[in-house]
Amino acid sequence: MTVDLFFQYLFAGVTYGSIYAIVAIGFNIIYNSTGIINFAQGEFVMLGGMISISLLQFMPLPLAIIVAVLATMLVGALVEILFIRWLERPSVMQMIIITIGVSILLREVALHIWGESIRSLPYFYGNEITTFSLGSVHISPQVLWVIAACGFMVCGLSLFFKFTPTGREMRACSVNRTAAILCGINTRNMVTFSFMLSAGIGAMAGCVMSPITYTQYDCGTGLAIKGFTVAILGGLGNSMAAVAAGLLLGIIEAFSVSVVPLAFQDAIAITILLIILFIKPHGLFGSSEAARLRDF
Amino acid sequence: MPSVGEEYCFKQLHVEGGEVVRKGYIRKVLLAGLSVAVFGFAGAAQAEVIKIGAIFAETGGAAFLGGPEARTARMLVEQINQAGGINGDTLELIVKDSGGSPEKAISFAKQLIEEDKVLAIIGPSTSGESMKIKRIAEDHQTVLISCAAAELIVNPVASYVFKTPQKDSFAARKIFQTMQDKGIRKIAVVVGNTGFGKTGKQQLKKIAPEYGVEILAEETYDKKATDLSALVAKLKSIEAIEAVVNWSIVPAQSIIAKNIRQTGWDVPLFQSHGFGNIGYVQAAGEAAEGIIFPCGRLLVADTLAENNPQKALLVEYIRAYQKRFNEDASGFGGYAYDAVNILHEAIKVAGNDRKKVRDAIEAIQNLPGASGVFSFSPEDHNGLSLDSFVMLTVKNGQFVLYQGQ
Numbered sequence: 001m002t003v004d005l006f007f008q009y010l011f012a013g014v015t016y017g018s019i020y021a022i023v024a025i026g027f028n029i030i031y032n033s034t035g036i037i038n039f040a041q042g043e044f045v046m047l048g049g050m051i052s053i054s055l056l057q058f059m060p061l062p063l064a065i066i067v068a069v070l071a072t073m074l075v076g077a078l079v080e081i082l083f084i085r086w087l088e089r090p091s092v093m094q095m096i097i098i099t100i101g102v103s104i105l106l107r108e109v110a111l112h113i114w115g116e117s118i119r120s121l122p123y124f125y126g127n128e129i130t131t132f133s134l135g136s137v138h139i140s141p142q143v144l145w146v147i148a149a150c151g152f153m154v155c156g157l158s159l160f161f162k163f164t165p166t167g168r169e170m171r172a173c174s175v176n177r178t179a180a181i182l183c184g185i186n187t188r189n190m191v192t193f194s195f196m197l198s199a200g201i202g203a204m205a206g207c208v209m210s211p212i213t214y215t216q217y218d219c220g221t222g223l224a225i226k227g228f229t230v231a232i233l234g235g236l237g238n239s240m241a242a243v244a245a246g247l248l249l250g251i252i253e254a255f256s257v258s259v260v261p262l263a264f265q266d267a268i269a270i271t272i273l274l275i276i277l278f279i280k281p282h283g284l285f286g287s288s289e290a291a292r293l294r295d296f
Numbered sequence: 297m298p299s300v301g302e303e304y305c306f307k308q309l310h311v312e313g314g315e316v317v318r319k320g321y322i323r324k325v326l327l328a329g330l331s332v333a334v335f336g337f338a339g340a341a342q343a344e345v346i347k348i349g350a351i352f353a354e355t356g357g358a359a360f361l362g363g364p365e366a367r368t369a370r371m372l373v374e375q376i377n378q379a380g381g382i383n384g385d386t387l388e389l390i391v392k393d394s395g396g397s398p399e400k401a402i403s404f405a406k407q408l409i410e411e412d413k414v415l416a417i418i419g420p421s422t423s424g425e426s427m428k429i430k431r432i433a434e435d436h437q438t439v440l441i442s443c444a445a446a447e448l449i450v451n452p453v454a455s456y457v458f459k460t461p462q463k464d465s466f467a468a469r470k471i472f473q474t475m476q477d478k479g480i481r482k483i484a485v486v487v488g489n490t491g492f493g494k495t496g497k498q499q500l501k502k503i504a505p506e507y508g509v510e511i512l513a514e515e516t517y518d519k520k521a522t523d524l525s526a527l528v529a530k531l532k533s534i535e536a537i538e539a540v541v542n543w544s545i546v547p548a549q550s551i552i553a554k555n556i557r558q559t560g561w562d563v564p565l566f567q568s569h570g571f572g573n574i575g576y577v578q579a580a581g582e583a584a585e586g587i588i589f590p591c592g593r594l595l596v597a598d599t600l601a602e603n604n605p606q607k608a609l610l611v612e613y614i615r616a617y618q619k620r621f622n623e624d625a626s627g628f629g630g631y632a633y634d635a636v637n638i639l640h641e642a643i644k645v646a647g648n649d650r651k652k653v654r655d656a657i658e659a660i661q662n663l664p665g666a667s668g669v670f671s672f673s674p675e676d677h678n679g680l681s682l683d684s685f686v687m688l689t690v691k692n693g694q695f696v697l698y699q700g701q
Contacts, residue, residue, distance in 0.1 A: 002533075012525040213522035214579055
């Protein structure tokens with residue numbers, strides 16, 4: 001393999017990896033505050049893309065993205081308030097079924113509003129064939145946007161969780177909900193807030209990746225599966241780990257193409273996932289002590 | 297909210313169906329009076345409601361096919377009824393949404409035949425579904441006009457089963473003919489992992505040697521693929537490749553075009569007739585320029601010569617569809633257009649009788665349609681020729697006839 005080809009694969013891998021990572025971060029936020037996996041996470045990504053594409057007719061791109069993110073956060077809050085908030089001590093099973101139900105609901109609503117055709121935002125910089133060349137390696141500027149958005153989110157989130165009162169309260173909920181209640185934290189609001197936050201992150205991801213991957217009413221499912229895989233691989237609840245695991249999976253997928261036909265790409269990725277989970281059941285960066293305190 | 301609107305229109309259609317019956321009744325009375333007055337005898341044909349079933353994937357992965365097809369079928373049936381029906385009889389269209397699932401298609405087909413007692417079924421949208429209900433239609437002696445591409449649907453011929461889209465092998469032949477003209481002999485083939493992609497790959501591999509073309513690499517990608525730059529890097533590293541053929545019906549057709557151009561690779565890119573949807577061109581933007589693909593004439597209707605038999609009906613269909621649904625007509629809707637149109641012609645001759653309608657369809661000759669000019673025979677239940685495809689290319693974001701550069 002030539003050096004050029006190596007870097008071409010590497011950048012392809014980093015592109016996939018960043019996309020998976022952003023989706024995985026959304027899973028982690030809700031998991032941290034509620035201990036559940038929100039299977040509607042992929043639909044938040046789809047909604048972010050779709051809403052911003054529709055808004056683009058009325059306003060400039062940056063504003064359309066901001067409004068789309070806010071609108072999706074509102075949807076996230078509504079989902080929590082309508083379907084989850086009023087449950088007394090919901091079981092893990094109930095929550096899984098509810099979130100799967102919500103994901104189907106959102107998908108059908110999207111089908112009715114936007115139809116079945118594919119849509120996309122324009123490239124943020126340049127157009128479909130603009131590339132930066134490093135030697136003979138070509139990179140689309142949108143890839144840099146995705147990587148930047150991913151980095152921005154990870155930094156923003158860790159600052160938010162470390163230094164803001166709300167962030168600390170959310171972390172308190174995730175560590176020990178009963179103790180958090182005793183400290184006077186309104187845990188229910190924290191759960192609503194975590195849904196909003198992860199919806200917002202999903203929407204943001206949906207906007208930056210839309211020019212590359214396109215947005216269709218059912219594009220959330222595939223992304224959610226990959227994002228979920230990455231979240232598990234990194235260790236549930238750990239956003240930094242999700243980024244590392246996302247990049248790892250993306251790069252493995254990209255390089256696997258060079259040795260086996262593309263059709264086996266997912267098989268290779270899942271095999272590696274299984275091997276890692278056999279060796280480290282709590283993910284690459286998860287600890288078994290922390291996992292023992294969880295019910296899921 | 298187009299789909300909600302459609303639901304509404306659909307209900308309206310049923311209601312209107314009732315009114316049309318009443319109108320039909322008035323017409324019958326008038327006709328009877330007229331007959332008495334003019335010919336001096338009483339008694340006109342009994343006006344009836346002819347039920348037609350339709351199975352389309354309005355939702356699910358094949359919704360981009362089933363959506364336009366269902367909309368087109370409803371629009372046409374409405375137009376036929378508004379124009380007075382067929383010989384005074386009105387049509388009632390019963391549309392079932394299979395979601396692209398063969399299991400659902402099977403149960404809907406049985407329901408339509410046994411409970412609704414339909415005269416004929418149009419659809420399904422996908423080849424997989426069509427193959428599953430081919431047997432059912434044949435056993436129950438009910439006409440099935442499939443809107444799916446696979447050649448297997450009409451080969452071997454089942455006496456009650458027809459299909460309107462052009463055969464896969466025609467598309468492959470058109471592509472290879474163009475390659476021959478351009479002097480291309482070594483190619484890469486990439487397909488999506490759908491039924492359409494798989495049968496396309498088979499056809500390409502089977503027909504390539506006839507045109508002296510060698511396939512150096514073949515790859516299959518997931519139908520939900522979101523980025524194919526790694527695949528493109530792999531293909532680009534094989535220097536002998538002179539052209540890439542992508543055969544799929546999924547959004548990846550636009551993604552692969554972008555990824556190829558983003559690596560600065562100016563290899564000729566051929567696509568299948570699945571690319572015939574302006575949405576994919578818009579999605580690929582600048583990267584779609586110069587893509588060459590075979591397609592029916594619907595997409596270039598405006599530029600056809602005035603004496604082309606398809607021109608008038610295509611222009612009218614595109615106008616009506618655009619006006620009614622506020623979206624561009626695609627070749628997919630055209631498949632349903634032809635199905636309804638063929639049935640219309642057959643019922644005109646044969647009335648509400650399954651066997652006679654079947655015979656009437658087989659006897660249709662030189663009927664212009666959206667996908668081509670249909671001439672059926674007992675051996676050919678597709679009725680189209682290689683000429684039903686033309687090669688198109690993308691220029692300034694529009695489909696234009698490929699002139700050969």
